Amino acid sequence: MGVQERARKDVPRKARFGPVGWLRWGWRTLTSMRTALILLFLLALGSVPGSLVPQRGVDPDKVARLYEQSPTLAEWYDRFQLFEVFTSAWFAAVYLLLFTSLIGCVVPRTATYLRELRRKPPAAPKNLARLPHSAAFEGDLEVEEAARRLRGLRFRVVTGDGWVSAEKGYLREVGNLFFHVALLGILLAIGAGSLFGYRGNVLVVEGDGFANTVAAYDRYIPGSQVSAESLEPFSLQLSDFQVSYQVEGDKRGQALDYTAHLKVNDSPTALARDYALKVNDPLEVNGTQTYLIGNGYAPVFKVTDGDGQVAFDGPVPCLIEQKTTMTSGCVVKAPDARPSQLGFLLRFLPTSVPLTDGTHVSAFPGQVNPEVQLIGAFTGDLGVRSGKPQSVYELAPPEVMKKLTPLVMGSNVPKPLAVGQSLDLPKGTGKLEFTGVREWMTLQIAYDPGRVPALLSAGVAVVAIAASLLIRRRRVFVRIREGRVDVGGLTRTEGSAAGFAEEFTEIVKALSAGEKDVR
Known part of the structure; x- marks a missing residue:
């Protein structure tokens, strides 16, 4: 065997996708959040011709006039099913892809969220001063008292030897999930209207x-x-x-x-x-x-x-x-x-x-x-x-x-x-x-039997997206040692650190009530 043949054998071959690999890649791409947003945009974009071009099911007289005034344009509209946008094949394809994408988004995210709910907040770090928000004060605050005060602020609390870990804002992900479920509800309502209406x-x-x-x-x-x-x-x-x-x-x-x-x-x-x-x-x-x-x-x-x-x-x-x-x-x-x-x-x-x-x-x-x-x-x-x-x-x-x-x-x-x-x-x-x-x-x-369910789903979607935008996931840690109380906090939501600063100050005030502030 020559030197060149041995060299070619030693070079690692590039991995190639098989049929199963391509199916997995296609499914992951289809069920990604980016794809769902793109499909939602395409569905909204596809609805535009339904408002601009007269529809046979709504105003057949205007369709007839368009055939008389611009027969060539009307023929092209008909070829692309623009006179029947909401029953066209291309609109149904986008609709079904979006439906599949949303199911693929909601199911795994729901399972992840349920696991997250069962997970306890992590133990408090040893050096809270390294966190984005930190404060300290002197006092005889006990672990159980600190935990009680944080529970009063609607935090989930875990205690340990000289420390308290608290977290809240779990409803943010609930808002995300309900928004996607509401979109599925709208699609199901539209489908029910098409079948039974x-x-x-x-x-x-x-x-x-x-x-x-x-x-x-x-x-x-x-x-x-x-x-x-x-x-x-x-x-x-x-x-x-x-x-x-x-x-x-x-x-x-x-x-x-x-x-x-x-x-x-x-x-x-x-x-x-x-x-x-x-x-x-x-x-x-x-x-x-x-x-x-x-x-x-x-x-x-x-x-x-x-x-x-x-x-x-x-x-x-x-x-x-x-x-x-x-x-x-x-x-x-x-x-x-x-x-x-x-x-x-x-x-x-x-x-x-x-x-x-x-x-x-x-x-x-x-x-x-x-x-x-x-x-x-x-x-x-x-x-x-x-x-x-x-x-x-x-x-x-x-x-x-x-x-x-x-x-x-x-x-x-x-x-x-x-x-x-x-x-x-x-x-x-x-x-x-x-x-x-x-x-x-x-x-x-x-x-249209899906008219009322679609309206309710749209209302849920508005409330859910508002909740996901307004609610912040944040954590607060407390360490108590030798008459000194250290408090640290951070947010788990990108871009919400500035809004958390005021809330963190109020949390420190609630914990330090009756204590001496040193920082």
Whole structure:
């Protein structure tokens, strides 16, 4: 064997992680306090898009408008699940990692703390003058008397031959543990809400009602453990919807108050009761909460076909195009019209005013001079019976629109229609009449069994973190020999030495009561 081969054999090889080593390293990294804080920050950061980007489960109307105004941006939002942040895969991954990390933090720290509680304070050092805080006085203080006085100050005390050792501040670690347990409680409450809760959205027009059944929802998102029988069997009817606006000043047109006057039946056999639903003041029926989240206008139209028959008669909820003036886009479909189906694109102007170029706009969001402007009228197969779902805010998909025959469009568009006015369509194909205006509201109905536990856990977390920040772990030692009493103290909490100085002075005063001070 050559010299070089022997040298290579003598060089120690670097240790390599095996599968078990990597698993241990990954677990220790995941359950470290630093990782838990990072995951908590990521969870908070991930919640930001849920506040900035409209959510399908909260405001589907805004999501629809975003698709119309910026389809490319909306597609990218959808790819990253930003329209459904709190049910997205990436948010759930951070949530589960944080849950695991907190369990890995709490369990070993709890075991360590229980061992610490059983451990007695250490014996007093021989030279107390070396401690960060020290004092001495002359007197005939006895060990038992010193121990009694320290117990009166809520110290845990251990005595020995001529010495006393005392410690307190154990609740600091209790605060840390309860803070982490409270975070686990919040996560568990959120998980319980996801499993056993549900939420949904529905649009209700004045004069119409809603019954809390799956079929009545426009959008329904149940938890995995929720069935149709789990829904609270209440119902409501919208009698009147009122909005008050600022009429003067720089904030003219700004909404001041929204009130939905409801008739509510808490159960199928219960008598109806009146309820005024407002923003941030939900209706609650046995834990199910109903929130007012949006409103708009629903002009009432009557469509008569070419055969003289009424093909459509009712309110049409319009999608808001301009929030400041409540200018809204409306779509009217009359699939039962004969001899051919009819469709209309319209714009509702709550307070219509003419411009110098002959066009009309809305100058105020309230109903001062409501008019409807016809954008286009079409005839042909609207595709509503094709079996493919269609949006109520869209006349027809692009491929179907190409096949429709325009009746009124472009330069042929007449002046806006006021309430009670009608428009005869060309070639005897029918008539459109604007008969009135109603308002609509959008509701979010939610049942979340984890709501109260999450609130309680959040309260515990606040109290616990305050306790962990305010309580200091500190030790006090006393040595008595030949008429001299030496007192020393130190803190076991980093950065709290300055705050302990005043307390140490008071402890010395309590021990030296009636004795002669020498230092």
